[in-house]
Amino acid sequence: MSHTPEPMVRFDGVVKRFGDNVVLDQLDFTVAPGEFVTLIGPSGSGKTTILRLLMTLERVSEGVITVGGEPLSHMRRGDRLVPADDKHLAAARRRIGMVFQQFNLFPNMSVLRNITEAPVHVLGLSPAEAEARARDLLELVGLGDRCDEHPSRLSGGQQQRVAIARALAMRPDVLLLDEVTSALDPELVAGVLDLLGDIARTTDITFLCVTHEMGFARQVSDRVMMFDHGRVIEDAPPEQLFTDPREPRTREFLQAVL
Numbered sequence: 592m593s594h595t596p597e598p599m600v601r602f603d604g605v606v607k608r609f610g611d612n613v614v615l616d617q618l619d620f621t622v623a624p625g626e627f628v629t630l631i632g633p634s635g636s637g638k639t640t641i642l643r644l645l646m647t648l649e650r651v652s653e654g655v656i657t658v659g660g661e662p663l664s665h666m667r668r669g670d671r672l673v674p675a676d677d678k679h680l681a682a683a684r685r686r687i688g689m690v691f692q693q694f695n696l697f698p699n700m701s702v703l704r705n706i707t708e709a710p711v712h713v714l715g716l717s718p719a720e721a722e723a724r725a726r727d728l729l730e731l732v733g734l735g736d737r738c739d740e741h742p743s744r745l746s747g748g749q750q751q752r753v754a755i756a757r758a759l760a761m762r763p764d765v766l767l768l769d770e771v772t773s774a775l776d777p778e779l780v781a782g783v784l785d786l787l788g789d790i791a792r793t794t795d796i797t798f799l800c801v802t803h804e805m806g807f808a809r810q811v812s813d814r815v816m817m818f819d820h821g822r823v824i825e826d827a828p829p830e831q832l833f834t835d836p837r838e839p840r841t842r843e844f845l846q847a848v849l
C-alpha cells in the first residue's frame with residue numbers, strides 16, 4: 592500500500608507546440624499538496640507556458656494535466672479521456688488562482704469590489720459574505736484602510752497586494768505566481784515577497800512560482816525546477832540547487848543571474 596499522497600498538480604507527457612515550435616517537450620512532473628515549487632531557467636524555456644496551461648489560457652498539444660487528481664486538460668467520457676470543452680475548463684480552473692506581473696486589477700472598481708467580484712459571480716457567495724472575506728483579506732495584506740480607493744491611487748506594491756488578496760478570495764488550491772515583482776519599484780519588492788512567504792507558510796495552498804528573485808526562491812521554495820528548452824533539467828531542494836547544482840547548464844544560468 593502506498594502512502595504517497597495524490598499530487599496536487601501532475602504533468603504527464605505534456606507537449607505544447609506553437610506551430611513547429613515545441614515549447615514543452617514530453618514534460619512529466621508532480622507537485623505535492625502544500626508544496627512551494629519555483630520554476631527557473633532562461634527566457635523562452637517554457638515556464639510561463641506551464642502557468643498558462645494551468646490557467647487554461649492555452650491547451651496542451653499532447654499529454655494530460657491533472658489538478659487534485661482530476662484532469663484539467665481532459666474530461667472523462669466513459670473509460671476514455673477526451674480533450675476538455677470550455678465548460679469543463681471553466682469549472683476546473685476555479686481551483687487555480689494566478690497573480691500576474693502587471694496586477695491586472697479592474698481600474699474602474701474600488702479595491703473592495705476588485706476582490707468581491709469573482710466570489711459573488713463565480714462562486715455564488717452573497718455580497719455580504721464576499722465583502723466580509725474581502726475585508727479580512729485586505730487586513731491580511733496590510734490594506735484594511737484602503738477598501739474604497741480606486742487601484743490607480745495605490746502604489747504598485749499596494750496594487751500587487753490587492754491582486755494577491757483577490758486571488759486568495761477564491762480560495763484556490765493552487766496559486767500561480769508569474770514574475771509578480773518584475774513591475775515593481777525595487778523598494779517595494781521585499782514587502783510583497785515577505786507577504787507571499789508568510790502566506791505560503793501559513794496556508795496549505797500549493798504554489799507554482801516563476802521568478803527571477805533567486806533569494807526569495809531560495810528562502811521559500813520546497814523545490815526548484817530548472818528548465819531548459821521545455822524540459823526539466825534539474826529538480827532539487829533550493830539548498831542543493833543553488834549551492835551545488837549538478838547540471839552545467841544550471842550552473843551557467845545561476846552564474847549569469849546571481
Ligand code: ADP
Pocket residue numbers: 609612614632633634635636637638639640641
Ligand atoms: P519563459 O516563460 O520560460 O520565458 P515562455 O513559456 O514564455 O518561456 O515561452 C516559451 C516559448 O514559447 C518561446 O519560444 C515563446 O516564443 C513561445 N510562445 C509562447 N507563447 C506563444 C504564443 N502564444 N504563440 C507562439 N509562440 C509562443
